[in-house]
Amino acid sequence: EVQLVESGGGLVQPGGSLRLSCAASGFTFGSYWMSWVRQAPGKGLEWVANIKLDGSEKHYADSVKGRFTISRDNAKKSLWLQMDSLRGEDTAMYYCARDGFAVVAGMDYWGQGTLVTVSS
Amino acid sequence: DIQMTQSPSTLSASVGDRVTITCRASQSIRSWLAWYQQKPGKAPKFLIYKASSLESGVPSRFSGSGSGTEFTLTISSLQPDDFATYYCQQYHDYALTFGGGTKVEIK
Numbered sequence: 001e002v003q004l005v006e007s008g009g010g011l012v013q014p015g016g017s018l019r020l021s022c023a024a025s026g027f028t029f030g031s032y033w034m035s036w037v038r039q040a041p042g043k044g045l046e047w048v049a050n051i052k053l054d055g056s057e058k059h060y061a062d063s064v065k066g067r068f069t070i071s072r073d074n075a076k077k078s079l080w081l082q083m084d085s086l087r088g089e090d091t092a093m094y095y096c097a098r099d100g101f102a103v104v105a106g107m108d109y110w111g112q113g114t115l116v117t118v119s120s
Numbered sequence: 121d122i123q124m125t126q127s128p129s130t131l132s133a134s135v136g137d138r139v140t141i142t143c144r145a146s147q148s149i150r151s152w153l154a155w156y157q158q159k160p161g162k163a164p165k166f167l168i169y170k171a172s173s174l175e176s177g178v179p180s181r182f183s184g185s186g187s188g189t190e191f192t193l194t195i196s197s198l199q200p201d202d203f204a205t206y207y208c209q210q211y212h213d214y215a216l217t218f219g220g221g222t223k224v225e226i227k
Contacts, residue, residue, distance in 0.1 A: 044220050045207050104216070111163065
């Protein structure tokens with residue numbers, strides 16, 4: 001069974017940092033693109049970042065470019081999102097999602113999410 | 121970035137109704153479009169990929185169509201479990217983008 005479990009969310013002050021983790025199981029992690037998607041309270045879905053199978057290619061939304069870094073370790077079946085210089089508008093539920101097999105193709109499995117609150 | 125625009129933003133319908141949601145892309149995305157369903161407090165659920173291919177396990181009352189810049193999600197006969205918010209998402213560009221969402225409410 002495919003499972004994605006996020007952790008690392010919490011309350012952080014503006015300007016602070018947080019590192020989110022996503023533990024994957026039930027599939028060949030290294031064969032899939034992976035994404036982070038967020039959802040601010042009461043708002044729609046916003047794609048944040050994605051990373052290629054071997055980590056050689058990474059893409060970011062303009063809203064987080066230069067502040068967030070996506071990474072992965074296929075041996076550990078883990079995905080991370082390092083979030084620096086956090087702002088109030090980064091407050092959201094953050095989801096880890098499996099994207100396509102070898103190519104980007106739609107996100108077929110999602111974690112339950114981890115909540116990030118940026119506030120003083 | 122490619123902008124995705126959904127309409128309507130809210131739709132009121134009754135059980136048994138045929139429902140259609142539209143998604144427009146700011147430039148051609150060929151058929152690189154996915155649809156998701158989300159219920160309150162839950163993660164999104166993958167419904168359709170490549171504009172019209174139904175994900176395994178998704179009821180056949182859901183269907184998708186379109187290519188280029190105009191796409192639709194149709195629910196042929198709305199069921200109680202279908203009241204939710206629906207999102208389109210393009211993956212023509214590696215910088216992925218979602219539509220703003222369409223909330224399907226009970227009439």
